[in-house]
Amino acid sequence: MARLPLYYRALLDTAERQVATISSERLAELAGVNAAKVRKDLSYLGSYGTRGVGYDVEYLLHEISRELGLTRDWPVVIVGIGNLGRALANYRGFGARGFRVVALVDADPALVGKRVGELAIEPIDDLDRIVAERQIAIAILATPAPAAQEVADRLVAAGVRSILNFAPAVLTVPDGVSLRKVDLAIELQILSFYQLRRNVPAASSP
Amino acid sequence: MARLPLYYRALLDTAERQVATISSERLAELAGVNAAKVRKDLSYLGSYGTRGVGYDVEYLLHEISRELGLTRDWPVVIVGIGNLGRALANYRGFGARGFRVVALVDADPALVGKRVGELAIEPIDDLDRIVAERQIAIAILATPAPAAQEVADRLVAAGVRSILNFAPAVLTVPDGVSLRKVDLAIELQILSFYQLRRNVPAASSP
DNA sequence: CGGTGTGAAGCCTTTCACAGCA
């Protein structure tokens, strides 16, 4: 479920406030969804609640972490160190533990060797070696649109199984490879679409 | 429909290649969706296709631009000029014309007055005036999570009707205000979720 | 013929409503 991360964050906040248990209603409020939806979603993971009481915050947090794979370490590579790539490299808000940027890659020789934070930019020709050596399974793609498909192909060939695409291009990847996209222009266009038609709310994406 | 922007981009590419007409099948391929879906979506806008031929690229482009409000000018403000805000301010890829960043706002007095590209960062206390004077309807929110809700409230109070939220927080806005979110941590967590369960594809968000 | 436009079927998600348990 794409809503688990929302619950996860809501539970993190709740745990910080030393609250021991939480009802589906409260959790729904924090996550911005419906209470029935919360119960359905959580029951799908197993019966972790106590009737008449609610859910144990710490326990549920642990179960969701496990389900989301946040108990593991996920080395991440960022390909394309332009404005956006650099910002993502510096972004300390990858929230939960688990995701660690371990490589920055760019095709531009002029960028190779430059440091961004603690990492040096590496050439894209070393991609195979980098992915293999650092056991990278997730890549963030932040290249210009025309290069995106080729880079995606190289990432897949190198063994990457999940790609988060920021380039404004439609990519195709083989079965077995997960692909998600974040497209700023599209988001703005959707807002503009609804703005023209007032009073029609624009729900969130994922 | 949230797919119009995809068609729009596919049609832009097609128009550049001097292609006059396009079939639903080809357009579907370019947009990464199903052909029946394309026809349903487009028929919702009106009957713009010619049976046995396809759709006139230029005409369809124009109709979709109009539908998406891309024939208008949309002044945009970015609030929160950290790493991400700065990257977004420099981002020249807002794709289609229409969206123009006309103001950068931050709460940190140390940042106020600094230039990013052609714009100077302005204090958040001037928000009302800035929004009114420059007729801003769309805001990009890139503050830290704890400040996000308060900033959103101020934006709404200032008259902004659409917010694109990059802060990792669940926001609530009044009816009549559109809200969309982009959350990097959530995207990565979803990828990690599917990575644990190989062979289950992760579809794209919007 | 070829490809659009569209009723109808199918599928998936959301919501309701309430039985059942601590």
Next chain:
DNA sequence: TGCTGTGAAAGGCTTCACACCG
């Protein structure tokens, strides 16, 4: 008594399949 877990209903979106038209 209060809140979870869940069958069943409702709703929305996607896909199929084909009539119809250039």
